[in-house]
Each structure stands twice: as structure tokens, then as C-alpha cells.
Amino acid sequence: MPVVRARPDVVFSEVFRAAYPDILAFIRRRADPARVEDLAAEVFTIAWDRWEDVPREARPWLFGVARNLVANDHRSRERRRRLELRLGSERDPGQDDTSFNDVALDLRVAWARLNDADREVIALVAWDGLTGREAAAVLGCTRAAFSVRLTRARRRLKHLLDDAVDEPVPAVTPHLSAALEGDLP
Template sequence: MSSGDDGARERRFRGVHAATYPDLLRFVQRRVPPSEAEDIVSTVFLTAWRRLDDVPEDARPWLFAVARRTMANQTRSWLRRQALDVRLVAQDEPAYGDGTVDAAARIDLDRAWRSLRPDDREVLALVAFDGLTAGQAATVLGCRRSTFVMRLSRARERLRAALEPAAVRPHALAVLKEQQS
């Protein structure tokens, strides 16, 4: 390999890193304890350097897919063979977002989210948290776009169903009060 090739390879790698590091760090932070995230991200970029010829122009989904495999393979005390799952904002952490979800709705969302299967949480998170398109998310999960769209649709149905009990709870409470009065 010529020095010119080396230079081009290095420039591309640095460019990919600069463009994707923040998103990749957030992707990993959503799925492992914060103290572990930088280790995982570092491993992903090592893999990207070794396989730079395989990294597509839209590098982010490819890197996310490598990160998922890396996290799944990394058995530390925090993982201990549990399925890879998406974390939530802890109750004592500041909630991000645009503030349109009030505290009560957030509790309902939190409860509904926790009731879902990890697979459903993952497809929802890829869109809602990671901001991927269906095609990009399909790349991350290693499935066809049509398959991802179907899985997303089903996950959203289950999310809505999980939110329903909370939605009807005020009505149920009113009925209970009527019965008590």
C-alpha cells in the first residue's frame, strides 16, 4: 500500500470518526452504563479502522451495528448474560426532550416502556432515540427494511396497548368513586 493510499485511508477514518463519534457515543450510552460507553465506542472505531473498506458512505448504521455486536459480546458484571437492552432516564436523572410530556404522562410512558419486550424496545429506540430511518435501523439489526417496518409497527401497537390502561384509569377511578358514594 502506498503512502498516498495510507494518507487517504487515514483522512477517511478521521472524517468518519469526527462525523459519527457523538451519535455513536449516545447510541452506546443508551444501552450500557455510562462508565462502559467509551470502551465500547473505542472498540467500534478499532473495528472500523480494520474494516474501513467495508464501511459504507452512510457510516452511522454500520457503526451502530458493530456497536450492538460489541455490547452483546462484552460480558462484564453489568451485563452478565442479560439481553442487551435500552436504558431509560433514571428517575434521578434530568429528563431531556422538548418538555411536551408532563410528569404524569412520563410515568405512564415509563411504565409502558418497561412492560415491552427488549426486542420491541430496541426497534422503538432506534427510531425514537437514535433518530434512524427504517432503512438505517434495518442495517443496524441486520434485517430487511420491510421486516423492520413490520417490527416497528407491531412494537408501536404494543406500546399503545401498554399505554391504554393508564389512559382509561381516570375513568375507572371515577366509576369507583361513584360506587363508593
């Protein structure tokens, strides 16, 4: 009996419709708002172009591509920012449009003090809704390693939360640019 396979464009369309809102939100949390849909389009263009190589479980792979593209976008923006500074631009390059909304001050303080790698681990679970297995795939580590990293990150955040009371409030954004600098292996 012949094996019946669904057409690639049909399967891709299903994956696209299921994952697009999540990928869009993932990028929106981390990238320049003006670039969000362009980057999302790039994620799925790469996915379609490499469809034969995309793992059967495509969702973590898509998040991994999005993560790399956002990291590249951050690097490009940083290069432009440095150039603008060199050229004496008066535009304030440090403004990020995304920030915590209606968040307790102690969480803002603690989050600001957390290192970028810890923030990324936590954000993948708490904001992006990934399972441990999916987040491990995005970061290119084993599920066990991710679990350890999440536990440690969570513990550090808790300690910082406990210490945060009465501390001055730094300017905080949830961007994860430093943590995104490394590509997936």
C-alpha cells in the same frame, strides 16, 4: 483519466467526526456509564482495522458494531454479577445509572411492559434517530421487515399506554439488554 481516491485516513476521519457523537450517545443509552467511551473507542478501532470492508454507507455499520459490543459488555457484566453473587458480594449489582427522566408515569409503565425487541426497534428510531433503512441495517433485516416490526412495536406500546392508567409503577430502565443478546447475522 485516473480515478482519484481520497486517502483512507482522511475519509475515516470524516466518518469518525460525523458519527462519533451519535455512537457515543447510542452506547450511553445502553451501557454502563463507566464503559461508554471505551466501547466507543472499540467501535472505531474495529472500523479502522476493517476499513477496507466497511460499507460505503458506514453509519449503520458503526451502529451495528456498537450494538454487538454493548451486548457483549452486558453479557460480561452479567457473568461478573453472577460471580459476585456466588462470592457473596454485598455490592448491589442491579443498579443501572441510566433511566427515563421526567417521563409520564403511564409511559414508564407501558415501556416496562414492552418486550425488549420492541423497545430496541422503537429506540433506534426515537432515540438514536436512525432512518428505517439504517435501523434495518443495524438489526440485519430488510427495510420492509423493519417497518413491519416498528409498526407492530409502536401499536403494542400504544395499547400499553392506553392500559397504563392506574397501574402500579414498576422499576423501569430503558436498557435493552435482552434485545441486544442476539448478534447481527
